[in-house]
Amino acid sequence: MIASRSTAAVDSLQTILAPLPKTKIKTQVLVNGHIDPLGGLDRLPDLLVFRLDSNWEVELEALSARPPSQRPPMIIVSAESDPQVMRSSMQAGARDFFVEPFEPEEVLRSVEHLNRELLENPSQQDARITVVMNAKGGSGASLIASNVAHALCQEYEQRVALVDLDLQFGSLSYYLDLHLKHGIKEALDNVDDLDAIALDGYLVKHASGLRVMGVEEGRIILNDEVSCERLRHLVALMARAHHHVIIDVPRQIDLITSTVLEMADQVIIVTQQSITHLRDTARLMDVLRDDLEIPDENLQVVVNRYQKNSLITRTEVENALKQRSLVCIPNDFKNVTDSLNDGIPLLDIAKRAPITKAVMDLCEVVQGTQQIEDGSVLGRLFAKLKGA
Ligand SMILES: Nc1ncnc2c1ncn2[C@@H]1O[C@H](COP(=O)(O)OP(=O)(O)O)[C@@H](O)[C@H]1O
Ligand SMILES: [Mg+2]
Structure with missing residues (x-):
């Protein structure tokens, strides 16, 4: 599912992800003060691509408020370049993060990668x-x-x-x-x-x-x-x-x-x-x-x-x-x-x-022992932000 407050952003992401084989893409445009991209759905998507703009703070809060089982794996695209957006996205559980302008090819690859991981590697x-x-x-x-x-x-x-x-x-x-x-x-x-x-x-x-x-x-x-x-x-x-x-x-x-x-x-x-x-x-x-x-x-x-x-x-x-x-x-x-x-x-x-x-x-x-190792791109970037 692709979600955003901006119809134009949703459309552009939909075009970018169109080449994905055997994938049903749903879209959700947040209107009338709705802030939770997963609100009101009777089925959770397998994967969420969420595009944020100036309203990012409340939208990420709404996502973080959901129990982890009610949050699918997520990729965040942000119109804002504030490092705090990335930090909060990661805390909300994002698996990858892109700031506009980004290479469309890279977002497509990230979604493909996550998709494959979900299917093949539980x-x-x-x-x-x-x-x-x-x-x-x-x-x-x-x-x-x-x-x-x-x-x-x-x-x-x-x-x-x-x-x-x-x-x-x-x-x-x-x-x-x-x-x-x-x-x-x-x-x-x-x-x-x-x-x-x-x-x-x-x-x-x-x-x-x-x-x-x-x-x-x-x-x-x-x-x-x-x-x-x-x-x-x-x-x-x-x-x-x-x-x-x-x-x-x-x-x-x-x-x-x-x-x-x-x-x-x-x-x-x-x-x-x-x-x-x-x-x-x-x-x-x-x-x-x-x-x-x-x-x-x-x-x-x-x-x-x-x-x-x-x-x-x-x-x-x-x-x-x-x-x-x-x-x-x-x-x-x-x-x-x-x-x-x-x-x-x-x-x-x-x-x-x-x-x-x-x-x-x-x-x-x-x-087992808790797995704290985080090998994702976002994890490494986050470690850098924290000065680790
Ligand atoms: N720790 C135990 N102490 C006493 N009886 C046991 C114990 N574990 C299993 N049993 C007995 O063994 C039977 C078989 O157990 P079950 O779990 O169905 O075995 P399996 O699935 O390996 O075939 C049970 O009906 C129970 O009566
Ligand atoms: Mg048995």
């Missing part, structure tokens, strides 16, 4: 994508995926989408006592027409605010019914509207799971303390590293139903898997059974239990 976006897979059936991947997603949402106030990619025997809706009406199949069928706002209609909301997507009740989806291209697009779209996308996948390497594994910032492998679990975990990790080329640092092993006095100790698991940073989730038959039977997450049923504390520790790992 890891560059806000959401961290975490895939949870068990190394052996029943290890606890679904329990962990649902409780980590719930805790991130409830305790860390993150916008979280949880996706159940077990298309035949998904269990997340039971674990959270939710009824999935529009399922993932419908979302995939319509993905080309969806934006972040429309997508929300396909996600079921848990009382905590957590958003869940899976196969609708009473349905089974066969793998060849899912296009990987569409799945990729759907996950990328989710990544744009959330801080975290957590994906629970069945234990198999196929086109569907490898599509999301390749997009993941992090893969959590859930295992337990037994010889067979360890053997399967080592094999799975080899496949992920060697065949899917997932870097070792993106793999996180979680030992579920952990027992200190087990025959296989934590150190033995570490040595067998050559992993130094295991997260252990204790065995807790009572709380887990109560939680699953009633569809109530662990945090709500047993906030102080060791198992819940361990889930919170895992949340810290899933969140």
